[in-house]
Amino acid sequence: MKLHxxxxxxxxxxxxxNPTSQVLEIRNHVxxxxxxxxxxxxxxxxxxxxxxxxxxxxxxxxxxHFFGLPGLISTFRLLGRVKEMHIYGPKGIKxxxxxxxxxxxxxxxxxxxxxxxxxxxxxxxxxxxxxxxxTIPLNHRVYTNGFLFKEKLGERKLNIEAVGNYKIDKSSYxxxxxxxxxxxxxxxxxxxxxxxxxxPKPKSYAFCSDTAYKPGIIPQIKGxxxxxxxxxxxxxxxHLSAKTKHATAxxxxxxxxxxxxxxxxxxxxxxxxxxxxxFKEEAQTIFENVKLADDGKEFDx
Amino acid sequence: MKLHxxxxxxxxxxxxxNPTSQVLEIRNHVxxxxxxxxxxxxxxxxxxxxxxxxxxxxxxxxxxHFFGLPGLISTFRLLGRVKEMHIYGPKGIKxxxxxxxxxxxxxxxxxxxxxxxxxxxxxxxxxxxxxxxxTIPLNHRVYTNGFLFKEKLGERKLNIEAVGNYKIDKSSYxxxxxxxxxxxxxxxxxxxxxxxxxxPKPKSYAFCSDTAYKPGIIPQIKGxxxxxxxxxxxxxxxHLSAKTKHATAxxxxxxxxxxxxxxxxxxxxxxxxxxxxxFKEEAQTIFENVKLADDGKEFDx
Numbered sequence: 279m280k281l282h283x284x285x286x287x288x289x290x291x292x293x294x295x296n297p298t299s300q301v302l303e304i305r306n307h308v309x310x311x312x313x314x315x316x317x318x319x320x321x322x323x324x325x326x327x328x329x330x331x332x333x334x335x336x337x338x339x340x341x342x343h344f345f346g347l348p349g350l351i352s353t354f355r356l357l358g359r360v361k362e363m364h365i366y367g368p369k370g371i372k373x374x375x376x377x378x379x380x381x382x383x384x385x386x387x388x389x390x391x392x393x394x395x396x397x398x399x400x401x402x403x404x405x406x407x408x409x410x411x412x413t414i415p416l417n418h419r420v421y422t423n424g425f426l427f428k429e430k431l432g433e434r435k436l437n438i439e440a441v442g443n444y445k446i447d448k449s450s451y452x453x454x455x456x457x458x459x460x461x462x463x464x465x466x467x468x469x470x471x472x473x474x475x476x477x478p479k480p481k482s483y484a485f486c487s488d489t490a491y492k493p494g495i496i497p498q499i500k501g502x503x504x505x506x507x508x509x510x511x512x513x514x515x516x517h518l519s520a521k522t523k524h525a526t527a528x529x530x531x532x533x534x535x536x537x538x539x540x541x542x543x544x545x546x547x548x549x550x551x552x553x554x555x556x557f558k559e560e561a562q563t564i565f566e567n568v569k570l571a572d573d574g575k576e577f578d579x
Numbered sequence: 580m581k582l583h584x585x586x587x588x589x590x591x592x593x594x595x596x597n598p599t600s601q602v603l604e605i606r607n608h609v610x611x612x613x614x615x616x617x618x619x620x621x622x623x624x625x626x627x628x629x630x631x632x633x634x635x636x637x638x639x640x641x642x643x644h645f646f647g648l649p650g651l652i653s654t655f656r657l658l659g660r661v662k663e664m665h666i667y668g669p670k671g672i673k674x675x676x677x678x679x680x681x682x683x684x685x686x687x688x689x690x691x692x693x694x695x696x697x698x699x700x701x702x703x704x705x706x707x708x709x710x711x712x713x714t715i716p717l718n719h720r721v722y723t724n725g726f727l728f729k730e731k732l733g734e735r736k737l738n739i740e741a742v743g744n745y746k747i748d749k750s751s752y753x754x755x756x757x758x759x760x761x762x763x764x765x766x767x768x769x770x771x772x773x774x775x776x777x778x779p780k781p782k783s784y785a786f787c788s789d790t791a792y793k794p795g796i797i798p799q800i801k802g803x804x805x806x807x808x809x810x811x812x813x814x815x816x817x818h819l820s821a822k823t824k825h826a827t828a829x830x831x832x833x834x835x836x837x838x839x840x841x842x843x844x845x846x847x848x849x850x851x852x853x854x855x856x857x858f859k860e861e862a863q864t865i866f867e868n869v870k871l872a873d874d875g876k877e878f879d880x
Contacts, residue, residue: 290619290653290657291619316593319592320595342653349616371682374678374679377674378642381675382640382721383720
């Protein structure tokens, strides 16, 4: 699981800071999460191929989280895309994108499939044999969802030495990976435990931005490996935080602690502070394993 | 008159090339022309104060000419703007901006005044005591206007030495600048010609992008000091140019020559070419005074 931070600063794009956008690589999927202005340029810097993105998740319809989407869609068209593109976001996103394309007489050559969200309860919005994606309803000034990405338990790993010793034919490998015992030539049954190792523990990633402090999300994200939680402000600006429905570094850390996550990544910083290290210092008074998002940074998990 | 090129490349924003946007400083006005994605970041680099911009002119509704506008408007709001902002552009621009602001529940605190354009004839769309702005109807895949910015003849310049010699009171200066003769204490009439110099020749700037070769614009832009004309392609790609309703460097130069403009600035380059110098070379086979726009470049006239 790999997370690329394309942008992680609050409000308006500046020369050196970009609004929210991330790419999550998980089990060969490349998921784009939020798409502030400038996302496509940031994406180019990662060297991730645009064609690998098939699913875009938009948390809410504030400009700093989706004003890069119309341009990105236009670019997919210029790049000759033909594959379906799935877009998950609040109701209204379809109307906005459709209107902008219509005004420019710029229809896409590929199907744009909108999955508009309205529920205030968590929903499973994507599932295949490898991963699931659920919404995490958040508390912001407009309708907002975070997203919980979970790997499914993978198949068992073949113990190459053991299957070699028993001279098991390759045609049985998939059955073994699926957990079956195997009967060999002499009629002896070899237990699956002898032929395989446990699959790696499935990983999970929770993206929570933008939101006020919302302890209600803790049960859903309990034990998540990695939590990205916004921390627009420090505790000293708690009054602003409450007013604008954002969170402080302290509040983000409290969520991380209570949910017993593995790692907390902070982001969505207001640019009023001298250094983003201040966010880490504040959060670490409550929760130890804190990392700071920054534009262009990559995290491997 | 000063022109700042914020972006001058065709199609999609890339790491080192920005879509169309320019700032024209003319008689203390700061006019923004087109607003591709990333314009606000490019604008910050110029050190021009955002608050000095009161008029934005949008040529057409292709993304590379206006997808930066919603974000710029949001930023004006964050910067605490209260002054009116005037936006001139094709019909539909109001609906698009209004919808995007509505979806984010992000109303501006300042009046947004839309001047929607539908006419296929040139129109005077702005006038004050110092400048006029007219549309230049162009020929592109969607409804598109260029813009012709003209200084008005300014007031006459005071000849400080002469008014000093005649001991003329400062209260008469404005009348003198307006062209009046003056009667001094002894009853003698001093002709205005003796007290003033001619005002500087009014300057003019024509912005023509995007457009196919359109000789019909020549009478309107005849004698313009500076013409920015798109040259998406070289003559070797004339077939693409015709198909997409863009112009070649040769065609831009032909317009410049026929219109007897002072300077031709080329821009809106396709990124398929090795060097933008090729555009200049091609244009100069037809018209000598060619300059190349480039992102971040400033022209003083």
